Amino acid sequence: MSPRAAALAAADAPRDRDGAMPATGLPRVLATASSGPGLVAHLAAHGALPAFSATRRAEHPLVDLVEQSGLTGRGGAGFPTARKLAAVARARGDTVVVANATEAEPVSAKDKVLCRLAPHLVLDGVQLAAEAVGATRAVLVAHPTVSGVLGAAIAERARHGLGGVRPEIVDAATHFVAGEESAVVNWVDHGRSVPTGSRHRPHERGVGGRPTLVNNVETLAHLALVARHGAAWFRALGTETEPGTLLVTARGAVANPGVYEAAIGSRVDDVVGAAGGHVATPLAYLVGGYFGTWIGTEGREVAFSRQGLAPLGASVGAGLLLAVPTSCCGVVETARLARYLAGQSAGQCGPCVFGLRAIADEVGLLARRELASDGTARLRRWLGEVDGRGACAHPDGVARLVRSALAVFDDEVQRHVNRRCSAPRPEQSALGLPVT
Amino acid sequence: MSPATRAGAAASPGGRRRPVLRVDPIACDGRGICAELLPELVTLDDWGFPVVDGRPVPRELARLARRAVAACPTLALRLEHEHEHEHELS
Numbered sequence: 001m002s003p004r005a006a007a008l009a010a011a012d013a014p015r016d017r018d019g020a021m022p023a024t025g026l027p028r029v030l031a032t033a034s035s036g037p038g039l040v041a042h043l044a045a046h047g048a049l050p051a052f053s054a055t056r057r058a059e060h061p062l063v064d065l066v067e068q069s070g071l072t073g074r075g076g077a078g079f080p081t082a083r084k085l086a087a088v089a090r091a092r093g094d095t096v097v098v099a100n101a102t103e104a105e106p107v108s109a110k111d112k113v114l115c116r117l118a119p120h121l122v123l124d125g126v127q128l129a130a131e132a133v134g135a136t137r138a139v140l141v142a143h144p145t146v147s148g149v150l151g152a153a154i155a156e157r158a159r160h161g162l163g164g165v166r167p168e169i170v171d172a173a174t175h176f177v178a179g180e181e182s183a184v185v186n187w188v189d190h191g192r193s194v195p196t197g198s199r200h201r202p203h204e205r206g207v208g209g210r211p212t213l214v215n216n217v218e219t220l221a222h223l224a225l226v227a228r229h230g231a232a233w234f235r236a237l238g239t240e241t242e243p244g245t246l247l248v249t250a251r252g253a254v255a256n257p258g259v260y261e262a263a264i265g266s267r268v269d270d271v272v273g274a275a276g277g278h279v280a281t282p283l284a285y286l287v288g289g290y291f292g293t294w295i296g297t298e299g300r301e302v303a304f305s306r307q308g309l310a311p312l313g314a315s316v317g318a319g320l321l322l323a324v325p326t327s328c329c330g331v332v333e334t335a336r337l338a339r340y341l342a343g344q345s346a347g348q349c350g351p352c353v354f355g356l357r358a359i360a361d362e363v364g365l366l367a368r369r370e371l372a373s374d375g376t377a378r379l380r381r382w383l384g385e386v387d388g389r390g391a392c393a394h395p396d397g398v399a400r401l402v403r404s405a406l407a408v409f410d411d412e413v414q415r416h417v418n419r420r421c422s423a424p425r426p427e428q429s430a431l432g433l434p435v436t
Numbered sequence: 437m438s439p440a441t442r443a444g445a446a447a448s449p450g451g452r453r454r455p456v457l458r459v460d461p462i463a464c465d466g467r468g469i470c471a472e473l474l475p476e477l478v479t480l481d482d483w484g485f486p487v488v489d490g491r492p493v494p495r496e497l498a499r500l501a502r503r504a505v506a507a508c509p510t511l512a513l514r515l516e517h518e519h520e521h522e523h524e525l526s
Binding site for chain 1: 460461462464465466481482483484485487
């Protein structure tokens with residue numbers, strides 16, 4: 001995917017009266033999309049980082065500021081950023097900051113695009129987070145395609161004498177579960193990019209056994225803007241419960257697939273519109289990622305937000321919106337996803353290894369219209385059995401995805417049980433799955 | 437569901453919390469000894485891996501539960517108290 005980036009502005013977004021950059025307009029984190037990734041362009045767009053003074057690290061003013069902003073994690077879980085910051089800032093001893101740009105979800109491009117277009121904003125966020133939690137070590141775990149641009153930006157900052165802990169860059173592992181928090185810590189420490197299922201979360205015991213703040217790079221980029229412009233500015237876009245903007249990877253049957261920055265609360269249809277609109281009648285949308293949820297076309301009118309998608313059983317996840325056209329078959333597409341995800345198990349937990357394989361086989365039989373006459377009863381039981389049974393949420397995610405397919409493609413599932421399929425081109429796929 | 441069961445361990449009249457059975461899914465090899473020794477609390481899924489329900493172990497089964505934990509060849513089965521899995525940050 002080309003690093004296309006554009007902003008989806010809310011029509012009534014108020015404009016700044018004095019600044020070069022619209023104070024509450026869009027784009028925010030992608031403001032330097034057209035001016036290049038250099039430090040000069042970065043400073044021209046955003047200005048210098050403000051200096052904070054803190055007497056004790058547990059009282060760093062940034063923690064309060066982030067709390068007021070309502071910023072939540074943009075890596076998928078959506079956890080309040082201030083609570084993570086506070087937990088690590090309160091811990092005793094040396095602490096570590098890990099910026100996560102693993103983005104192992106193959107269909108997602110937003111972290112890579114952000115790192116390419118705005119590496120200094122990400123590094124500002126790393127610097128600020130390290131300052132707020134008193135970290136003596138900062139590690140940037142970056143997808144191999146963007147570690148170069150980040151490394152160049154770190155060197156550029158050093159040449160200009162910008163302060164802070166100099167982040168180390170670690171090339172991320174690229175298989176599917178590599179971006180999970182405990183897998184990232186495991187990778188930095190031991191070169192094993194598999195989840196540990198540890199009872200201790202990274203904020204208690206992370207890299208080198210030290211309290212560790214693990215944040216997605218988009219989260220850190222927003223944090224760098226909150227530090228500059230404040231909580232009220234941040235809240236001028238987005239909704240009351242989900243303030244700010246988010247990066248969306250729009251893919252599938254849209255005219256201009258790419259990464260777009262949208263005010264949270266923008267409708268699914270608005271995001272599709274920013275990506276040039278549909279190029280074919282949509283059958284359904286995959287939201288969140290491969291590790292996501294299907295929603296039907298009635299979802300076009302809902303907000304692409306946690307709150308908007310919740311009634312449909314979906315979540316923004318890592319910010320993917322993928323339109324599947326009516327030429328494709330939702331059941332066959334789901335079988336492809338289930339097969340891919342089963343193959344991406346880290347291979348550590350029995351219910352994940354054997355359960356996901358069995359589920360993928362069963363969905364495959366359904367897709368090929370070869371399922372036994374008792375229909376989907378066994379599949380549904382297995383979905384319940386793998387839920388919550390792994391060291392990480394991989395099996396839960398696959399169960400959620402397949403369950404959403406059974407609901408959204410209900411009629412098509414029944415047709416397949418009866419040995420029929422209504423899609424004109426079921427052999428076609430809009431998913432862009434990697435060849436494995 | 438009462439708050440006590442939702443938290444994963446229940447207070448007994450004496451004020452002590454009863455433990456819950458947990459399976460470490462990475463350590464577990466699916467030998468199935470736990471389900472043989474403690475069918476009241478452990479069942480096996482279709483692939484032979486143990487399923488526990490996360491509820492407090494009833495007092496009358498506590499001794500059998502400890503025996504099943506001790507018999508697990510991979511040390512995957514554990515008796516845990518609530519405070520041992522209190523981590524809500526993600």
